[in-house]
Amino acid sequence: MTAASGAGGTGSAADGGVAFAQKLLTLLDEGSFSTSYKYALLLALIDCCTEYAGADGLAPTSVTTRQLATKVLELYWQQSVPFEADALLRQSGSGQAEIVTLVSRYRSGRRLDPLAPLGRCRADNPDGVGRLTAEIEWKLVEMPLPRLQRFGGRHDEFIYRIGWDETVRRSHWRDAATFPNIVLFVDGAAENLLRFAPLLRPLIKRQWAAMVAKCNRLATYELEAFLFGQERVDLTPVRGPLRDLQDGECFYCADRLTGAVDVDHFLPWARYPDNGMHNLVAAHRRCNNSKRDFLAAAAHVARWAGRLSPTSTAGGDLGAIARDLRWESHPQRTLATARALYLRLPPDAKLWNAPKDFVDADLRALAAALH
Ligand SMILES: [Zn+2]
Structure with a gap:
C-alpha cells in the first residue's frame, strides 16, 4: 500500500503557509470534538506525510484510510493500558473513546503486558492486528474524517477532500469495490503539514494531554510522558x-x-x-x-x-x-x-x-x- 507521491504542491508561497497555519490553529482551538480523535487524526496525517514521502522528500498527494488507521493504532497502543491501578485514562468527555476500548480489549484478550511492543504483536498475530486496524479505520471513516475540518461554524476543506460524509454507512465502507478509501490532500496542504511538523507535533501532543488531563482530573505534566514517551517501549x-x-x-x-x-x-x-x-x-x-x-x-x-x-x-x-x-x-x-x-x-x-x-x-x- 504505497500512496502516490511527488506532486503535492510545493507550498512554497509564504502567504499560503501562514493562512494554512492559522486555520490549523483555529481548528485546534475550536474544532468541536468530545474525544481525542481530532489530535490522533492530525498526528496520523502528519505521520503519513512523513512516512510516505517520495524519493525527493516531497509529501504524498494522498493517503488511504487504512494507512491512517495504522498510525492511529500506533498512537493509541501505549495509551490503552492502565495509567494507575486498573484504570484506563478516559479520552472522552462522556464515557470512553471507542478506539481506546477497542485497543484495550485486544490487549487484554491476548494478555499483553503494558510494555508489549505493537511490532511484535503484528508479527505474532497479523490477522488479529489486521482486524483491529480495520475496526479503527471504520471509526475514522465514520467520525473524525468527515468532521475534522468543520470549525468556526463552517466546513472548510483546507487539508483534504474525501468522497463521503457523516451519513456514511458501515455496509458502504465494507464494500471495497465502491468505497473511495482515499484521503486526497488539497494543493500544498501535505507539504505544509511537513513544513510545520516540528511546531505542530509538540503543540498537538500538549493539547491532547491537556484534554485527557481535564477528562481525568489530573495534571498535564504527569500525562505527556505516559501518552507519548519513548520510554514506554523497552x-x-x-x-x-x-x-x-x-x-x-x-x-x-x-x-x-x-x-x-x-x-x-x-x-x-x-x-x-x-x-x-x-x-x-x-x-x-x-x-x-x-x-x-x-x-x-x-x-x-x-x-x-x-x-x-x-x-x-x-x-x-x-x-x-x-x-x-x-x-x-x-x-x-x-x-x-x-x-x-x-x-x-x-x-x-x-x-x-x-x-x-x-x-x-x-x-x-x-x-x-x-x-
Ligand atoms: Zn560516543
Missing part, C-alpha cells in the same frame, strides 16, 4: 545485538562502548516516533544525552544510511536481528522518513555532530546519502 533486547553489530563501538564517536550504553533513535523520537530496527543505534550515554532531539550531521547520516540497504552487511544483519527478536523492521519507511526530515532543511540549519559541536547542514551530502 529497548533492552536490542542493546546487545546492536553493540555487537557495531563491533563494540559508539555509533557517533566510534570510541569503545564502556559503561552505560544507550539505544538511541537516530531519527529523534520527538521528530517522528520510529522504533523500527533500522532507526536504532548503540551509543555512549554522554553522546546520546548530548544529541537529544537534534538531527545528526551529514557524516552520521551517510554511515547510518548504509545500514538501511538490505544488501549491505549491516543492513542484512539488522534484518536478521529484527527477525530473531520479532522486532519491527521497515527500512523503506525509515528511509522515507529521513528524506522528509532532512531534504527540506534550510541550508543554515544546524545539525548535531558531537557533544558541543554543531555544524551547518551539508545539503548536497545529505541528498547524496539519502538518494
